[in-house]
Amino acid sequence: MEPVKIGLLGLGTVGGGTVTVLTRNAAEIARRAGRAIQIAHAAARAYDPARISGLGDIGRISDDAAAVVADPEIDIVIELIGGYSPALELVLAAIDNGKHVVTANKALIATHGNEIFAAARRRGVMVAFEAAVAGGVPIIKALREGLAANHIEWIAGIINGTGNFILTEMRDKGRDFGEVLAEAQARGYAEADPTFDVEGIDAAHKLTILGSLAFGIPLQFEKTFTEGISRIQAQDVAWAGELGYRIKHLGITRRTPAGIEMRVHPTLIPHRRLIANVDGVMNAVLVKGDAVGPTLYYGAGAGALPTASAVVADVVDVVRALTTDPTNRVPHLAFQPDELSDTPVLPMEAVETAYYLRITALDRPGVMARIAGILGEQGISIEAINQKEPAAGDTHVPLIMLTHRVREANMNEALDRIQALEAVAGEIVRIRMEGLDG
Ligand code: HSE
Numbered sequence: 001m002e003p004v005k006i007g008l009l010g011l012g013t014v015g016g017g018t019v020t021v022l023t024r025n026a027a028e029i030a031r032r033a034g035r036a037i038q039i040a041h042a043a044a045r046a047y048d049p050a051r052i053s054g055l056g057d058i059g060r061i062s063d064d065a066a067a068v069v070a071d072p073e074i075d076i077v078i079e080l081i082g083g084y085s086p087a088l089e090l091v092l093a094a095i096d097n098g099k100h101v102v103t104a105n106k107a108l109i110a111t112h113g114n115e116i117f118a119a120a121r122r123r124g125v126m127v128a129f130e131a132a133v134a135g136g137v138p139i140i141k142a143l144r145e146g147l148a149a150n151h152i153e154w155i156a157g158i159i160n161g162t163g164n165f166i167l168t169e170m171r172d173k174g175r176d177f178g179e180v181l182a183e184a185q186a187r188g189y190a191e192a193d194p195t196f197d198v199e200g201i202d203a204a205h206k207l208t209i210l211g212s213l214a215f216g217i218p219l220q221f222e223k224t225f226t227e228g229i230s231r232i233q234a235q236d237v238a239w240a241g242e243l244g245y246r247i248k249h250l251g252i253t254r255r256t257p258a259g260i261e262m263r264v265h266p267t268l269i270p271h272r273r274l275i276a277n278v279d280g281v282m283n284a285v286l287v288k289g290d291a292v293g294p295t296l297y298y299g300a301g302a303g304a305l306p307t308a309s310a311v312v313a314d315v316v317d318v319v320r321a322l323t324t325d326p327t328n329r330v331p332h333l334a335f336q337p338d339e340l341s342d343t344p345v346l347p348m349e350a351v352e353t354a355y356y357l358r359i360t361a362l363d364r365p366g367v368m369a370r371i372a373g374i375l376g377e378q379g380i381s382i383e384a385i386n387q388k389e390p391a392a393g394d395t396h397v398p399l400i401m402l403t404h405r406v407r408e409a410n411m412n413e414a415l416d417r418i419q420a421l422e423a424v425a426g427e428i429v430r431i432r433m434e435g436l437d438g
Contacts, residue, residue: 023054
């Protein structure tokens with residue numbers, strides 16, 4: 001049988017890794033797919049031949065991405081350019097030309113996925129995006145297929161390798177934020193714009209996709225609450241540690257009677273949870289299903305070969321399904337497209353979590369009582385309070401508090417009032433806290 005012909009857009013970190021894996025494992029992949037797979041045409045504006053093995057097996061390399069998506073010989077287009085434009089136009093053109101698409105582009109799927117999937121359905125082609133979430137970890141396959149029997153209750157994931165790498169190095173080695181970020185960029189983990197990593201936007205793209213797959217709702221990136229790690233301080237990492245917690249940058253989505261939570265933020269989690277011990281560039285996604293209970297998926301969330309592993313697995317899936325009736329394929333968002341639900345995504349003010357608070361206050365009688373009183377008036381129950389030593393010559397002391405679960409709106413109101421107290425100095429630090437105990 002003729003090889004399946006691939007058009008490859010982009011020869012950067014993941015594009016190069018994809019060429020390497022397809023070439024190195026060609027025979028094994030063909031045994032699985034039932035057909036040989038050949039990159040007929042790759043388009044890239046620039047690439048480093050020294051970093052990519054297997055370039056010699058590519059039929060043609062040019063800088064003409066439009067020619068790749070229009071090439072009648074090509075069956076599957078792999079989009080590894082990243083970003084919104086021209087990736088969106090090229091993907092839609094490929095679909096329009098009847099080609100299946102494999103992409104690692106989480107920004108594109110999270111923000112334009114509804115439109116892309118609708119176009120693919122009209123044309124009867126597949127769009128596969130395993131590499132868009134958690135790199136090499138097959139979490140999309142697990143949610144769409146392996147857990148299809150379950151009501152998913154919640155998901156909590158470390159889904160940005162760069163952020164996890166930075167938090168881990170800061171905690172373990174006391175390294176400087178900027179220095180660790182530069183290392184992540186040099187290793188090819190970070191996004192082209194690294195603020196996407198440290199401000200949580202990349203994780204929010206991925207969480208948006210996970211939330212849709214878990215609960216069968218349309219992609220709604222704009223409703224995902226996003227807070228990054230750039231304001232995490234070494235003292236909070238240390239104090240969380242003393243209390244038995246680790247700070248991780250989590251993407252959390254949960255089904256509640258009122259709606260669906262979609263939130264990315266730094267989170268204190270008990271250090272004894274497996275996921276609290278996921279360090280460095282590794283990713284992990286904890287999924288709680290009603291039948292299966294908690295399940296954990298772990299692996300490399302970024303980097304050339306791990307991400308290529310997911311890209312090539314998608315190519316194999318598409319090749320296996322080339323001759324199937326489009327209505328019998330696994331739906332893009334796990335649920336049949338006419339079965340997607342309009343369950344609302346909750347605003348952050350309506351979300352309930354527990355909190356870690358650090359309040360810098362004058363060390364004088366009545367201050368703690370005043371703060372505790374305001375929390376009490378908002379229905380906030382205190383789980384623990386710890387007063388730390390003041391810095392030399394300072395009359396203010398850090399008060400560390402852990403609270404029970406409360407609506408974010410109540411906490412906002414309480415913190416506004418506490419912040420306004422004359423005895424409180426500096427900005428109150430608030431980090432959300434989750435038990436992740438099912
Ligand atoms: N910048 C991303 C990360 C790459 O650090 O996880 C994979 O999406």
